Amino acid sequence: MxxxxxxxxxxxxxxxxxxxxxxxxxxxxxxxxxxxxxxxxxxxxxxxxxxxxxxxxxxxxxxxxxxxxxxxxxxxxxxxxxxxxxxxxxxxxxxxxxxxxxxxxxxxxxxxxxxxxxxxxxxxxxxxxxxxxxxxxxxxxxxxxxxxxxxxxxxxxxxxxxxxxxxxxxxxxxxxxxxxxxxxxxxxxxxxxxxxxxxxTNIKHFGSVDRDTARAALGFDADAKVVLYVGRFDPRKGIETLVRAVRESKFFGDKNLKLIIGGGSTPGNSDGRERDRIEGIVKELGMSECTIFPGLLKQEILPTYYAAADVCVVPSHYEPFGLVAVEAMACGTPVIASDVGGLQFSVVNENTGLLVPPQDVTAFSHAIDRILENPEWRAALGKSANMRVMSKFSxxxxxxxxxxxxxxxxxxxxxxxxxxx
Ligand code: UDP
Incomplete structure (x- = not known):
């Protein structure tokens, strides 16, 4: 040979x-x-x-x-x-x-x-x-x-x-x-x-779009408050926790608030059922106006979504690693994640984002508010997040x-x- x-x-x-x-x-x-x-x-x-x-x-x-x-x-x-x-x-x-x-x-x-x-x-x-x-x-x-x-x-x-x-x-x-x-x-x-x-994560791809360009591309105002979820529709991903947390946020009711829940699903399959369930909760809580379901986000468009967001939330019940967290971080976006598994490794609490107990609606809500109400801190967290990915996760x-x-x-x-x- x-x-x-x-x-x-x-x-x-x-x-x-x-x-x-x-x-x-x-x-x-x-x-x-x-x-x-x-x-x-x-x-x-x-x-x-x-x-x-x-x-x-x-x-x-x-x-x-x-x-x-x-x-x-x-x-x-x-x-x-x-x-x-x-x-x-x-x-x-x-x-x-x-x-x-x-x-x-x-x-x-x-x-x-x-x-x-x-x-x-x-x-x-x-x-x-x-x-x-x-x-x-x-x-x-x-x-x-x-x-x-x-x-x-x-x-x-x-x-x-x-x-x-x-x-x-x-x-x-x-x-x-x-x-x-x-x-x-x-x-x-x-x-x-x-x-x-x-x-x-592909550090050349994630991190290739700046915030202003991303917001312009997606039609978001410069002063919009954008909270992002990316991932599969699966009950263990904790999307319900995020939805309820946004409903409890002090920014709820502000016309600038946007919650984006990105991910694909097939009607009738288990992910389709979870999406229907989440949409039902969104409706019931009166959040339809501020919530966007863009569907499956292709890898080509994902950096634009991550970069446009103020914060990416990973509310999983458990995650052995959690690629979405490092993708968002590579794009300079801080991450609020459940304090579990590999997320405890990628996200450094108070430095690249915030770690909160899984399924704790109030804790997620408080963390979202802390980041949304302090743009300068948000930017500093995003910068550290990007540096952490560059040095550890390519x-x-x-x-x-x-x-x-x-x-x-x-x-x-x-x-x-x-x-x-
Ligand atoms: N993903 C995607 N488009 C979507 C939703 C998810 O490309 O609409 C990708 C996401 O970018 C990430 C992967 O799917 O690379 C999800 O990986 P993660 O480790 O976060 O979760 P898993 O699906 O393995 O539980």
Whole structure:
């Protein structure tokens, strides 16, 4: 094998297709993570193959993003959307198809980086069958999720067992924040090798628009008070808390106040139902005039929305990382976030934004008022937010840390021992 082909990596993301449109049901941070990591690694000379499950007949089997980075869609189970809690049964077929792809193309993936627990099971099989080394990013931990929802799915015990097994046996686990690592250690297992490598953001893209240009583009007055939410419609994202907090704000009733709730949804699906529920609350609270639902915001327009906002609010009940927070911060917009998980890592309280207890309407309302009533402080928080992202959360920085990790794993064992010794 020559040196170029040695730098080959499979990123496996069974349900999070890196080539699809982001911001709808089950398409969020994980899809962005895999795509951005993949593209950034290819710039560092890696041959990157990103594997996902094909969910519609009109999807191409292979999407070439650049000469060294592609998405490969395998047919495993019905060629239609399957909620992730029902996806486990199709994984053996996914493994089979991946092995077939390897054979047909004369490739063997020495290292696979798996994403979310479904893919981690695929990685465990590849390790068993052909000795692939496994790196794994959880994106969400079952044990935390099941503590915050009422309807525990049937697949829960399977998921918890797989999540424990991969932590104890993968060559390396990537925690995206110190908080996530702490949760793995205290709630999943004491065994296993965990590195902390955060999620990132495209700092050239986010941060490319200034506030005045953004406001002009969206038709907002210079003195508008703009509160922004971006994300999927999911009850655990806490949009209801934000809506109620804005209703309690001292600025409610001021014609300059705008609440933007951005994110896609499909009528009849779970995100469509959540959007209907939120719209119902907005109506009931008499907030229809000040609330805007722009629908799915494409990545191209997102910097304009973030830059136009006075504050971006991330009211999630839990968030292992929370890409939206760092995207807003990169655009120079302070963030008010729930004091949970990875948000405690990205948002520095009183410095780049404010952290408040999750689901606490009054605390969110008070935090929003503090920022809206003090434009100079707001600007200072935004500046620190931008600087924090520049120094800590660029995809290029994330990719170079992953590059070192994979390179270490690809070294023959003897060399690794020598280096360690
Ligand atoms: N997103 C988007 N358009 C939308 C809503 C969300 O592109 O209308 C993107 C957003 O920019 C971010 C991702 O979806 O990159 C959401 O990631 P996050 O980690 O915040 O949440 P998740 O969806 O993983 O729970």
């Amino acid at each position: 020559n040196s170029t082909s040695n730098k080959r990596i499979a990123l496996i993301s069974v349900h999070g297709d890196p080539a699809i449109e982001i911001g709808r049901e089950e398409a969020g941070g994980q899809n962005v993570y895999v795509r951005q990591v993949g593209e950034a690694l290819s710039q560092l000379g890696w041959e990157v193959d990103m594997f996902s499950r094909k969910v519609s007949a009109d999807q191409d089997n292979i999407v070439q993003h650049n000469p060294r980075c592609r998405t490969i869609r395998l047919t495993a189970g019905p060629v239609e959307f399957v909620p992730r809690d029902h996806g486990f049964q199709y994984l053996p077929e996914f493994v089979k198809q991946l092995l077939k792809f390897q054979k047909e193309n004369g490739i063997k993936y020495e290292v696979v980086h798996t994403n979310y627990w479904l893919s981690s099971w695929v990685g465990l099989q590849l390790k068993k069958i052909q000795g692939s080394k496994q790196v794994h990013t959880y994106h969400s931990l079952g044990i935390i999720k099941y503590n915050t929802i009422d309807n525990i799915p049937l697949v829960a015990s399977q998921r918890l067992a797989v999540e424990r097994k991969v932590l104890e046996t993968a060559e390396r686990i990537v925690a995206t924040s110190p908080q996530e690592k702490h949760h793995m250690r205290t709630l999943v297992s004491q065994q296993g090798n965990i590195d902390i490598i955060p999620c990132g 995809w290029d920085g994330v990719a170079s840390q992953l590059d070192s990790l994979y390179t270490e794993l690809l070294q023959p064992v003897k060399e690794r021992v020598l280096v360690a010794g």
